[in-house]
Amino acid sequence: MSGKPANGTVKRWLDQVAIPYQGRECLLFPFSRLKSGHGRVSSRLGANTAHAYVALRVHGARPDGYEVCHDCGNPPCVNPRHLYWGTRAKNMDDRWRHGEMVLPPTKRGVENGNSVLTEDQARYAKARLKAGVSAPEIAERFGVPKQTIYNIKYGTTWAWL
Known part of the structure; x- marks a missing residue:
């Protein structure tokens, strides 16, 4: 086995586990992830990341100029309660608040x-x-x-x- 999930496994997990999930804690995407930590999914699902797919299915279509934000600050999290549509500025504010964005050391x-x-x-x-x-x-x-x-x-x- 190559380590890659069988066709449909990721979508089935998102549809049957992530989308109906009612817990308060983070639900971490268990499959392939991007360098950013976000879950990677096939663009055939209408999204390139697992959290965007869940937000699309749970919160509806993405409003123009908005992106998926995490209340929890945990990129692999796909808990629908932790995801919402927000502006780029709001998403960047969240990332600073959660400590995801750190400035590189100044070289002098x-x-x-x-x-x-x-x-x-x-x-x-x-x-x-x-x-x-x-x-x-x-x-x-x-x-x-x-x-x-x-x-x-x-x-x-x-x-x-």
């Missing part, structure tokens, strides 16, 4: 990838600015745009130095 200095100066060069530029040397002069010395040095001067970049 040479780790940033946009940096045109090394940390030592930025320290030198900052010291020269403090000594009264003009930003255009320092920029010319390093072969960078004046704005790069002004950004250091005003703390837009390299502010922690």
